[in-house]
Amino acid sequence: MASTVAFHKNARNVFFHILTVCNLKCRHCYINPEQHGLEMLPAKTIKRWLKELMHEKNKTNLIFIGGEPTLHPDLHALIKAAGKMGYGSITVDTNGFFFNHVLEKVTPEDLDYFSVGLDGSRREINDFIRGKGSYAKCVAGIKRVLEKGFKVSLIYTVSQWNLRDLKHMPALLEDLGIDRFFIQVIGIRGRSARDKKERLQITRREWAAVVPRVAERAARLGIHVTYPKVFLNKSEPFECAGLVAENYFVFPNGRVYQCPLCEDFSLHSYVFEQNRLTLRPPITEKNLFELSIPEGCVMNKLIQPGNLTYDKQGKPRYKIACCLLKEEIEAYRLALA
Numbered sequence: 001m002a003s004t005v006a007f008h009k010n011a012r013n014v015f016f017h018i019l020t021v022c023n024l025k026c027r028h029c030y031i032n033p034e035q036h037g038l039e040m041l042p043a044k045t046i047k048r049w050l051k052e053l054m055h056e057k058n059k060t061n062l063i064f065i066g067g068e069p070t071l072h073p074d075l076h077a078l079i080k081a082a083g084k085m086g087y088g089s090i091t092v093d094t095n096g097f098f099f100n101h102v103l104e105k106v107t108p109e110d111l112d113y114f115s116v117g118l119d120g121s122r123r124e125i126n127d128f129i130r131g132k133g134s135y136a137k138c139v140a141g142i143k144r145v146l147e148k149g150f151k152v153s154l155i156y157t158v159s160q161w162n163l164r165d166l167k168h169m170p171a172l173l174e175d176l177g178i179d180r181f182f183i184q185v186i187g188i189r190g191r192s193a194r195d196k197k198e199r200l201q202i203t204r205r206e207w208a209a210v211v212p213r214v215a216e217r218a219a220r221l222g223i224h225v226t227y228p229k230v231f232l233n234k235s236e237p238f239e240c241a242g243l244v245a246e247n248y249f250v251f252p253n254g255r256v257y258q259c260p261l262c263e264d265f266s267l268h269s270y271v272f273e274q275n276r277l278t279l280r281p282p283i284t285e286k287n288l289f290e291l292s293i294p295e296g297c298v299m300n301k302l303i304q305p306g307n308l309t310y311d312k313q314g315k316p317r318y319k320i321a322c323c324l325l326k327e328e329i330e331a332y333r334l335a336l337a
């Protein structure tokens with residue numbers, strides 16, 4: 001059974017974009033250089049910011065992300081430094097190319113997961129979205145990283161380009177020996193927001209018909225699956241992570257957001273000033289979190305209202321959940337008769 005993962009009041013997540021450059025040009029990439037900058041942060045600055053973002057009492061999970069974080073020549077040293085600082089878990093989000101010999105410079109003890117992005121069970125589908133040759137390179141990278149004893153989680157971003165292919169992913173994960181699967185939903189942000197003609201978002205009906213079933217099939221194969229909740233029934237409570245949880249999305253230009261949907265706008269709650277995390281004056285995303293509307297998430301209503309539908313009285317048929325609220329299915333295997 002899928003269960004909703006409630007926001008943990010004392011858990012903190014730091015998504016640290018240590019650079020924004022990438023070797024790929026995925027069609028759905030949300031990185032927006034105008035808003036997030038183009039610089040590669042020096043290791044010295046990253047370490048200072050990591051210290052500032054740590055919390056002595058509450059477990060802080062760290063995700064190194066980009067761009068492609070393995071393009072940073074000091075990533076290995078940053079992983080080790082974060083471990084010494086006491087981060088509760090360390091993950092590297094990567095496209096699977098593994099630059100700068102990072103796999104030779106860290107050990108499975110240094111980090112919890114490499115989280116690898118792959119958007120198709122076959123070359124044709126993945127390479128249409130992520131670029132020619134990326135499927136072969138990513139799958140080879142996954143095999144190499146597993147052989148070295150690291151743990152791997154796979155992220156698949158569902159859009160109209162690959163919704164019908166999702167059902168083939170559990171078998172691929174089993175073949176590769178991956179036991180964690182994160183099914184992400186496309187957001188209308190960054191590059192995908194620029195194409196106004198193509199409808200990439202998934203409707204509620206499409207989501208409900210495909211994603212939970214695929215998640216269930218993967219769980220039966222012994223794979224732990226997580227996916228965004230997205231749609232709430234009227235009876236389900238709405239919570240905004242900006243008000244009840246601690247998430248920090250850090251960018252190289254010093255902006256720190258609490259909500260991913262705000263990242264295309266200058267609405268960030270904090271900014272690094274002289275290497276100190278500094279609260280910005282209003283109006284920021286924090287002020288928007290407090291607006292209570294019948295549609296649920298206020299940022300969804302502002303920037304991607306296409307996924308809302310209304311009844312004849314003009315009332316929303318459902319609420320949109322916080323984009324940070326996830327469903328989770330524990331892995332299990334059916335006993336053979």
Ligand code: SF4
Binds near residue numbers: 023
């Ligand atoms: S691998 Fe990630 S950062 Fe790079 S282009 Fe694709 S989505 Fe963007």
Ligand code: SF4
Binds near residue numbers: 242297298324
């Ligand atoms: S996605 Fe919506 S509900 Fe979640 S933090 Fe952002 S504004 Fe709040």
